[in-house]
Amino acid sequence: xxxxxxxxxxxxxxxxxxxxxxxxxxxxxxxxxxxxxxxxxxxxxxxxxxxxxxxxxxxxxxxxxxxxxxxxxxxxxxxxxxxxxxxxxxxxxxxxxxxxxxxxxxxxxxxxxxxxxxxxxxxxxxxxxxxxxxxxxxxxxxxxxxxxxxxxxxxxxxxxxxxxxxxxxxxxxxxxxxxxxxxxxxxxxxxxxxxxxxxxxxxxxxxxxxxxxxxxxxxxxxxxxxxxxxxxxxxxxxxxxxxxxxxxxxxxxxxxxxxxxxxxxxxxxxxxxxxxxxxxxxxxxxxxxxxxxxxxxxxxxxxxxxxxxxxxxxxxxxxxxxxxxxxxxxxxxxxxxxxxxxxxxxxxxxxxxxxxxxxxxxxxxxxxxxxxxxxxxxxxxxxxxxxxxxxxxxxxxxxxxxxxxxxxxxxxxxxxxxxxxxxxxxxxxxxxxxxxxxxxxxxxxxxxxxxx
Amino acid sequence: xxxxxxxxxxxxxxxxxxxxxxxxxxxxxxxxxxxxxxxxxxxxxxxxxxxxxxxxxxxxxxxxxxxxxxxxxxxxxxxxxxxxxxxxxxxxxxxxxxxxxxxxxxxxxxxxxxxxxxxxxxxxxxxxxxxxxxxxxxxxxxxxxxxxxxxxxxxxxxxxxxxxxxxxxxxxxxxxxxxxxxxxxxxxxxxxxxxxxxxxxxxxxxxxxxxxxxxxxxxxxxxxxxxxxxxxxxxxxxxxxxxxxxxxxxxxxxxxxxxxxxxxxxxxxxxxxxxxxxxxxxxxxxxxxxxxxxxxxxxxxxxxxxxxxxxxxxxxxxxxxxxxxxxxxxxxxxxxxxxxxxxxxxxxxxxxxxxxxxxxxxxxxxxxxxxxxxxxxxxxxxxxxxxxxxxxxxxxxxxxxxxxxxxxxxxxxxxxxxxxxxxxxxxxxxxxxxxxxxxxxxxxxxxxxxxx
Numbered sequence: 095x096x097x098x099x100x101x102x103x104x105x106x107x108x109x110x111x112x113x114x115x116x117x118x119x120x121x122x123x124x125x126x127x128x129x130x131x132x133x134x135x136x137x138x139x140x141x142x143x144x145x146x147x148x149x150x151x152x153x154x155x156x157x158x159x160x161x162x163x164x165x166x167x168x169x170x171x172x173x174x175x176x177x178x179x180x181x182x183x184x185x186x187x188x189x190x191x192x193x194x195x196x197x198x199x200x201x202x203x204x205x206x207x208x209x210x211x212x213x214x215x216x217x218x219x220x221x222x223x224x225x226x227x228x229x230x231x232x233x234x235x236x237x238x239x240x241x242x243x244x245x246x247x248x249x250x251x252x253x254x255x256x257x258x259x260x261x262x263x264x265x266x267x268x269x270x271x272x273x274x275x276x277x278x279x280x281x282x283x284x285x286x287x288x289x290x291x292x293x294x295x296x297x298x299x300x301x302x303x304x305x306x307x308x309x310x311x312x313x314x315x316x317x318x319x320x321x322x323x324x325x326x327x328x329x330x331x332x333x334x335x336x337x338x339x340x341x342x343x344x345x346x347x348x349x350x351x352x353x354x355x356x357x358x359x360x361x362x363x364x365x366x367x368x369x370x371x372x373x374x375x376x377x378x379x380x381x382x383x384x385x386x387x388x389x390x391x392x393x394x395x396x397x398x399x400x401x402x403x404x405x406x407x408x409x410x411x412x413x414x415x416x417x418x419x420x421x422x423x424x425x426x427x428x429x430x431x432x433x434x435x436x437x438x439x440x441x442x443x444x445x446x447x448x449x450x451x452x453x454x455x456x457x458x459x460x461x462x463x464x465x466x467x468x469x470x471x472x473x474x475x476x477x478x479x480x481x482x483x484x485x486x487x488x489x490x491x492x493x494x495x496x497x498x499x500x501x502x503x504x505x506x507x508x509x510x511x512x513x514x515x516x517x518x519x520x521x522x523x524x525x526x527x528x529x530x531x532x533x534x535x536x537x538x539x540x541x542x543x544x545x546x
Numbered sequence: 547x548x549x550x551x552x553x554x555x556x557x558x559x560x561x562x563x564x565x566x567x568x569x570x571x572x573x574x575x576x577x578x579x580x581x582x583x584x585x586x587x588x589x590x591x592x593x594x595x596x597x598x599x600x601x602x603x604x605x606x607x608x609x610x611x612x613x614x615x616x617x618x619x620x621x622x623x624x625x626x627x628x629x630x631x632x633x634x635x636x637x638x639x640x641x642x643x644x645x646x647x648x649x650x651x652x653x654x655x656x657x658x659x660x661x662x663x664x665x666x667x668x669x670x671x672x673x674x675x676x677x678x679x680x681x682x683x684x685x686x687x688x689x690x691x692x693x694x695x696x697x698x699x700x701x702x703x704x705x706x707x708x709x710x711x712x713x714x715x716x717x718x719x720x721x722x723x724x725x726x727x728x729x730x731x732x733x734x735x736x737x738x739x740x741x742x743x744x745x746x747x748x749x750x751x752x753x754x755x756x757x758x759x760x761x762x763x764x765x766x767x768x769x770x771x772x773x774x775x776x777x778x779x780x781x782x783x784x785x786x787x788x789x790x791x792x793x794x795x796x797x798x799x800x801x802x803x804x805x806x807x808x809x810x811x812x813x814x815x816x817x818x819x820x821x822x823x824x825x826x827x828x829x830x831x832x833x834x835x836x837x838x839x840x841x842x843x844x845x846x847x848x849x850x851x852x853x854x855x856x857x858x859x860x861x862x863x864x865x866x867x868x869x870x871x872x873x874x875x876x877x878x879x880x881x882x883x884x885x886x887x888x889x890x891x892x893x894x895x896x897x898x899x900x901x902x903x904x905x906x907x908x909x910x911x912x913x914x915x916x917x918x919x920x921x922x923x924x925x926x927x928x929x930x931x932x933x934x935x936x937x938x939x940x941x942x943x944x945x946x947x948x949x950x951x952x953x954x955x956x957x958x959x960x961x962x963x964x965x966x967x968x969x970x971x972x973x974x975x976x977x978x979x980x981x982x983x984x985x986x987x988x989x990x991x992x993x994x995x996x997x998x
Contacts, residue, residue: 105981116994123597141915152914155981178692253975283898295748348895396974399981403968417969424973433973462604463593496973499984504956507716507970516855518959519836519874521885521948522848523705524590529607529851542568 096121098409099184099196101174102204103127105395106376109402110202111166118410124167125345126174126186131228132158137395139231144261157538162353177349179369200371200409207339207377207393216310221318243331247320249307251278253425255336259299260427270300270328272307281423283438283472286488293430302326339393341378355391356381363415365405384418385436385506386445387458392419422503424496429493433499436484436506439474450477452543454536458493469493473536475512482512501533512540550861551636551648553626555579557847561854561899562654563618569712570862577624578638583680584610589847591683596656596713621987628765629801631821652823652861655798659829659845668762673770674785696782699772703730705877707788711751712879722752722780724759733875735856735890735924739941745882754778769909791845793830807832807843809867815867817857827853834870836870837888837958838897844871874955876948883943885951888936888958891926904995906988910945912976921945925988934964964992
């Protein structure tokens with residue numbers, strides 16, 4: 095009987111475990127989980143901290159006993175310390191420091207990512223938090239409850255930073271967001287980032303862009319002073335630092351697993367590392383990008399699930415390949431949804447493509463039907479070949495934006511040309527769309543621009 | 547200079563006109579419009595009659611002068627009486643009975659559809675209406691306003707019938723829906739139709755299925771008695787008959803244009819009829835079905851737009867092919883959205899395929915985030931080859947259902963296998979979806995069922 099050992103109990107690890115058992119119910123699966131929270135939705139932490147989800151237990155994608163019921167052994171509160179690829183063993187240590195050896199026939203490494211600690215003085219002060227694990231979430235929650243700060247500074251205006259700006263505003267705090275680049279949510283084009291910035295300000299969030307935070311200092315009375323470039327000074331009762339993550343691949347690298355981009359584990363499309371019978375998946379690996387046709391580092395929960403599923407299937411004899419990320423991302427900030435897939439203009443240019451990007455403002459459904467909102471659509475295609483490269487949409491949360499972006503994503507998956515989008519029989523009813531869906535209207539605007 | 551003549555000023559005709567001018571600004575285009583309402587959204591009539599759209603002018607996709615500004619001549623209040631394909635002329639007659647000849651180099655026929663008058667006695671009584679044209683809409687509106695009926699019977703529980711049930715309930719009438727088949731909305735599987743039926747009843751609509759309406763009679767005082775099979779008897783102040791449409795192809799057939807299914811005009815994939823330089827598009831033609839790989843009769847506004855665009859492009863030298871319908875349809879009934887694409891189980895069986903259909907009930911987004919609603923997803927695939935054949939979803943209108951069905955549609959357009967859906971990088975954020983979108987969860991349930 096094959097023994098599958100998995101290091102890491104988050105999205106990639108649990109997906110791999112479930113898929114392996116599904117494909118081959120005879121496989122013995124053990125997952126080494128560093129804490130007591132396997133398969134938790136850390137993407138849900140902002141909504142726990144906002145107060146919208148009163149009970150953190152609900153953040154579990156699955157409860158521990160749902161997982162064990164599938165015949166998966168969970169080794170909780172255990173940390174993997176070393177992999178011996180020759181002996182096919184992993185040393186693990188429990189909370190009391192007791193160590194033991196786990197052997198494997200197949201190993202999946204899903205050690206995830208850790209916050210990229212930026213060069214800011216004062217990160218270890220009380221009231222300053224990074225947000226990554228369930229334990230981080232509990233620490234922030236306890237501080238918010240016990241200290242009742244009235245104001246917050248959030249360093250970093252990416253997805254997590256902006257979700258936390260929404261969450262803490264919802265909780266009643268005065269929030270300031272500080273971003274190093276010149277616009278918020280730089281995964282979107284600046285024109286769309288500006289719309290998101292305006293939404294933040296409409297809800298009372300102060301937004302400072304083009305500021306490098308340099309130091310956080312504790313004032314008498316416990317208030318935190320945050321100082322940055324361009325004479326940025328402000329004070330707050332709590333500071334959250336959300337400036338991105340880096341792969342956690344030290345364990346793998348020590349065992350001789352090859353790493354690459356930003357130190358992430360290099361894997362084949364079948365999610366195998368350079369070591370025999372050792373797979374890796376999730377936020378700790380380089381991710382194949384379908385549109386760019388090369389590896390990138392792009393850690394996302396939805397990708398971790400897919401990679402884990404592929405790795406799990408292959409450990410029990412499957413031959414599945416990870417199809418690749420499309421760079422799809424979505425976020426809700428107050429009443430707005432912002433979503434994207436594929437390449438933006440600048441990303442395409444950087445990849446040596448000659449892109450054309452067209453902006454379209456149109457209604458989410460027939461304007462005569464009540465409740466119509468404007469969508470801001472940006473579509474990018476290859477000017478020479480006409481191939482679709484990417485799409486971005488920002489607008490009101492009722493505009494079915496994320497699944498419209500998924501229409502773009504499904505088109506990208508199939509290497510469609512921009513013009514072919516007009517041939518797809520998309521649904522239409524006046525309360526929900528137009529005879530040409532906004533996705534298609536943007537394709538028609540693109541074709542006009544390409545031909546002019 | 548080419549002269550393009552178009553018969554019909556609705557979706558197909560105006561799309562053809564606009565596309566021809568877009569591709570070749572030198573082409574001279576004339577559209578013969580039977581009334582004064584070119585390019586009106588007749589799909590919007592229910593929302594005008596509900597009172598949600600106070601001004602019917604807003605139903606125009608484009609105002610007449612938006613169309614003429616594109617260099618298109620509109621011959622309004624003119625009816626085409628005969629086509630002479632040898633002389634390349636069309637006789638038209640205006641409201642005063644004045645006739646004239648219009649010549650063409652290329653002709654597009656977009657004469658649409660007319661209500662299929664069912665075998666019911668009393669269809670010509672005052673207070674009994676069919677709903678197809680703007681004029682029909684005005685007549686119903688006038689009757690509702692002048693007579694203020696307190697109750698309505700709607701014959702036919704298809705899209706229009708159910709939208710009118712919603713609309714008249716919204717207006718304060720007591721509504722009864724009568725349907726010949728055993729469930730409402732028979733374009734969905736009965737299990738999903740039952741959910742729609744329950745939603746109607748929840749909003750006070752009486753639903754009688756399995757009833758063939760036989761006669762409508764006027765009672766003293768003007769009340770209408772509606773009698774049908776299975777001892778069905780009821781009374782109402784207004785009766786709407788919405789039992790489907792048939793193609794309006796008599797003009798074309800008289801000129802020697804070949805017709806087929808249900809009398810619809812036969813066209814090639816380039817939207818050409820058997821007569822040289824004569825094209826046809828929209829509700830009057832047979833429509834290519836991409837999944838069935840054959841022609842069907844399936845009149846829809848979104849399809850008419852696409853076919854019109856293809857015809858228009860080809861009249862000015864293009865070589866575009868209509869890619870085919872996927873059978874995509876969506877409707878909002880009260881707080882529910884019901885949408886479908888591709889083939890249902892029974893449709894696939896009828897086409898000689900061995901289908902497998904799997905039912906999945908799941909949340910539209912992570913259940914821990916407020917506002918989650920259950921989606922009812924049905925996915926159909928080819929049991930032998932694994933090819934995706936269709937998808938249906940019913941659920942709360944906030945569940946991005948129509949665009950989720952469009953993900954299925956885009957997959958069908960690309961002939962994807964069910965299992966490939968799991969490889970697509972669809973968007974995820976807890977307030978809007980799950981790491982595996984419900985579309986993908988249904989694909990995984992299908993794969994499990996196929997393998998068991």
